[in-house]
Amino acid sequence: MNPVIPLDHIHEEHREFVGGKALAMAAMAQEGILVPDAVCVTVLAYQEYVATTGLAERIFMELNRKDFTDMRWEEMWDASLRIRNMFLNASIPLLLEKNLRLALEPIAKKGPVVVRSSSLEEDSSKVSFAGLHESYVNVKGIASILDHIKLVWASLWSDAALLYRQELSLSPEKSAMAVIVQDLIQGDKSGVAFGQNPHDESQAVIEAVYGLNQGLVDGTIEPDRWIIDRATGRIISHTPALRKEALFALDEGVRLQSLPFEKQMVPPLSNTDLKRVYELVRRLEFLFGAPQDVEWTQKGPFFYALQTRPITTLPGAPSEDKRAWYLSLRRSFRNLVNLRKKIENEHIPAMVSEANQLATQNLKILPDNELAEKIKKRSHLYQKWVDIYWADFIPLAHGVRLFGQVYNDIVHPSDPYEFMDLLGTTEMIGMKRNSMLEQMASLIRNDHILAKSLKSDIPQIINEEFEQRITEFLHEFGYIFCHTSECDEGRRGVIRMAMKLAERKAAERRIPARGKKSNNLRDSFFSLLKNSQRTYAAELLDLAKASYRLRDDDNIYLGKIEEQLSVALGEGKRRIENRGIESGEELTISEVIRALENPHVKIKRRKEKKAKENHFSITMRQLRGQPASPGVVRGKARVIAHPSDVFSFKAEEILVCDAIDPNMTLIVPLSSGIVERRGGMLIHGAIIAREYGIPCVTGIPEATEYIQTGDSIIVDGDFGIVTIANKAAK
Amino acid sequence: MTDVDKVSKMVHDVLENQDLAVLATHSSGQPYTNLVAFLATKDLKGIIFATRCTTRKYMNIVKDARVALLIDTRSNEEADFHKAMAVTVTGKAQEVGGEEREKLAGLYLEKFPHLIEFISSSHCGLFKVVVSKYTFVSGFQNVVELEVIK
Numbered sequence: 001m002n003p004v005i006p007l008d009h010i011h012e013e014h015r016e017f018v019g020g021k022a023l024a025m026a027a028m029a030q031e032g033i034l035v036p037d038a039v040c041v042t043v044l045a046y047q048e049y050v051a052t053t054g055l056a057e058r059i060f061m062e063l064n065r066k067d068f069t070d071m072r073w074e075e076m077w078d079a080s081l082r083i084r085n086m087f088l089n090a091s092i093p094l095l096l097e098k099n100l101r102l103a104l105e106p107i108a109k110k111g112p113v114v115v116r117s118s119s120l121e122e123d124s125s126k127v128s129f130a131g132l133h134e135s136y137v138n139v140k141g142i143a144s145i146l147d148h149i150k151l152v153w154a155s156l157w158s159d160a161a162l163l164y165r166q167e168l169s170l171s172p173e174k175s176a177m178a179v180i181v182q183d184l185i186q187g188d189k190s191g192v193a194f195g196q197n198p199h200d201e202s203q204a205v206i207e208a209v210y211g212l213n214q215g216l217v218d219g220t221i222e223p224d225r226w227i228i229d230r231a232t233g234r235i236i237s238h239t240p241a242l243r244k245e246a247l248f249a250l251d252e253g254v255r256l257q258s259l260p261f262e263k264q265m266v267p268p269l270s271n272t273d274l275k276r277v278y279e280l281v282r283r284l285e286f287l288f289g290a291p292q293d294v295e296w297t298q299k300g301p302f303f304y305a306l307q308t309r310p311i312t313t314l315p316g317a318p319s320e321d322k323r324a325w326y327l328s329l330r331r332s333f334r335n336l337v338n339l340r341k342k343i344e345n346e347h348i349p350a351m352v353s354e355a356n357q358l359a360t361q362n363l364k365i366l367p368d369n370e371l372a373e374k375i376k377k378r379s380h381l382y383q384k385w386v387d388i389y390w391a392d393f394i395p396l397a398h399g400v401r402l403f404g405q406v407y408n409d410i411v412h413p414s415d416p417y418e419f420m421d422l423l424g425t426t427e428m429i430g431m432k433r434n435s436m437l438e439q440m441a442s443l444i445r446n447d448h449i450l451a452k453s454l455k456s457d458i459p460q461i462i463n464e465e466f467e468q469r470i471t472e473f474l475h476e477f478g479y480i481f482c483h484t485s486e487c488d489e490g491r492r493g494v495i496r497m498a499m500k501l502a503e504r505k506a507a508e509r510r511i512p513a514r515g516k517k518s519n520n521l522r523d524s525f526f527s528l529l530k531n532s533q534r535t536y537a538a539e540l541l542d543l544a545k546a547s548y549r550l551r552d553d554d555n556i557y558l559g560k561i562e563e564q565l566s567v568a569l570g571e572g573k574r575r576i577e578n579r580g581i582e583s584g585e586e587l588t589i590s591e592v593i594r595a596l597e598n599p600h601v602k603i604k605r606r607k608e609k610k611a612k613e614n615h616f617s618i619t620m621r622q623l624r625g626q627p628a629s630p631g632v633v634r635g636k637a638r639v640i641a642h643p644s645d646v647f648s649f650k651a652e653e654i655l656v657c658d659a660i661d662p663n664m665t666l667i668v669p670l671s672s673g674i675v676e677r678r679g680g681m682l683i684h685g686a687i688i689a690r691e692y693g694i695p696c697v698t699g700i701p702e703a704t705e706y707i708q709t710g711d712s713i714i715v716d717g718d719f720g721i722v723t724i725a726n727k728a729a730k
Numbered sequence: 731m732t733d734v735d736k737v738s739k740m741v742h743d744v745l746e747n748q749d750l751a752v753l754a755t756h757s758s759g760q761p762y763t764n765l766v767a768f769l770a771t772k773d774l775k776g777i778i779f780a781t782r783c784t785t786r787k788y789m790n791i792v793k794d795a796r797v798a799l800l801i802d803t804r805s806n807e808e809a810d811f812h813k814a815m816a817v818t819v820t821g822k823a824q825e826v827g828g829e830e831r832e833k834l835a836g837l838y839l840e841k842f843p844h845l846i847e848f849i850s851s852s853h854c855g856l857f858k859v860v861v862s863k864y865t866f867v868s869g870f871q872n873v874v875e876l877e878v879i880k
Binding site: 054056057060061063064065066615616617618619620621622623624719721723 | 733734737738773774775808809811812813864865869870871872873874875876877878879
């Protein structure tokens, strides 16, 4: 069979080669409904491509890196990005390319096209997913069409598809993707119509915008919306939009443009137009035997159906199913720009001011019941900021992803994370804090009397500049070691950390140095862009840099609030310990509150689990995670299980932890490698490791269980592997 | 994949479903490998195989009982890279005799009934490798070790 079939040659027997979307397009064309001229690149082309290039097995290996149930959404995004890059870098085999060129040349010569997905899985699924696979609008020339076909193929493995892999029965053995290449109709008005309102069976819904409807589909542009009575065809309601902008085809791709005033004042559809769209929807419902979800566009007097599919139920979303939330993280550029403003102008100043205000309260003088009240309040406040963190801070991280995708599409780098080197030159708070510590360390190195005095039991600071730096540090970053009930540790902790840094030889000191490389990458990226793309790319890079920097800084700001909760909690635990209970450390917040409110309350000790007898002992030899920062290093592991463990950290050890929190950022420059349980390329550990050029592997859930302090381990940041070379003697 | 029971079950499944292992011995430091038909004991503490006393591997084991075996699920297809699992066994091989030989030979013949003449011949040694460690590799690069507690 030819890998490309024209629309008018597609019939029901081709379903398994062309997917549901292409089949529906063909049915409409054959019924005389106006659709853009199109051809379908069948799944045979996809299958030949992945088999010949070895991608089939590489996708398998990528998806088998780790059990899916252990994968966080961010790791799925990473896997998806790596797979996408494999597609970008694997050329279409010569013979297949020749056949595709031959078959696509006629449509390519006619003008710009839309390259759409038509997957078999999406069609067979009982649930519908918006934005599961990619479509590209305004693609010009055969070479670009072939590149975009590869991107649509890659979107079979998008992060969204991986999230819903079970519902889709997604498997590298069976799944395949067909692609529709259709004429671009540069409509004056476009929209989406639902033959039946998903929320009310008696109604239909029509949405419309000026220009192309891609902006409506991805949520960039708010549409006018009409509700129509299915029984009579009467308009029940019209909700007008704020019509400021519209999406138009420009050069290559699409751009937002301001709408002229006269259009802003008039809804995109007149009542007569509305009637015609509604007629189209009803006709399609009759043709396919079920209410349809239709994308349409109007050019001059003509209405075109761009694609249609049955209205299916939305993915069931029980409250514990977070997948819909994960998908909501994929936001548009415009949305992210607004989110950045909100975070920089509202959230961060509020967090700083609330933390500072809490720091002025003297908890030691409060009676127990008032202290309990303060702990409650601080705990609620902390929870409030955790919620905001999830709602606004985490989604902003998508700015980095958005830029990464654009960068990879333009540059086709062999390392899918090369783009991150362009983001790191902005100063992050964690880095600033480390550099202040390094300045203190330098004073210790150069002042032997100071160094000697600091080593004594009651350290006396006899260097004015050092004293000043300590004060500045504590003023700016707070008592970051105050997670214990002994809060003097804050000041001592900072001094100890500076002393540790001072012990390092000059050659061992890690300083982030990447300016030149970053500039070269930036220049070569921009040189590959067309003039019309540069402004958007520059804005996107700026957003990505802010998003990257805030992804680390937000952690520190949230840490400031958490620190205030810890201080209050520490005070509570200290008082409970004074009552003769052995250790307050393990008490939960509510136990501390109860014990403070009622001195007679009894606290149950938690029972320790009894170890099961076994004939074997298990040792992990090699663990596989995500390659988060390149390089290979061998060293002694230091497992940080408790905040106070950071004090024991020695230079050149490998940091093994759950996730790098604000305390640990300080020891990063001392470490030779990093292993984190949490996975992902955009988590703090990965970001900070890349800044310092330290090999890092993330996403090994068993790391803190099977690696012990003192074990000799090898961190392979290139391939995401951690090897336990020698266990420490017990 | 970190639970002892889970890993030993996976090791058990690989051993049960394979007939042949690559046996490694050495002579004066020179490694030497063969294919042998093997059986794992139920408790996974022993691997049984047979060889005639005239073979090079027999002589190597007489000089140094330390051996390694490789048992894997490869199918010689591209999919092996993500699908295949491998178990490396290290331990000491000892020739068994008397009642123990009779018992183990019976179990061995249940798995390989066609080897009856081979096993019954007077110059065939039946060996039991006392396992000290299993190294289990899955998903291309996940490596976990199960050590037998003595």
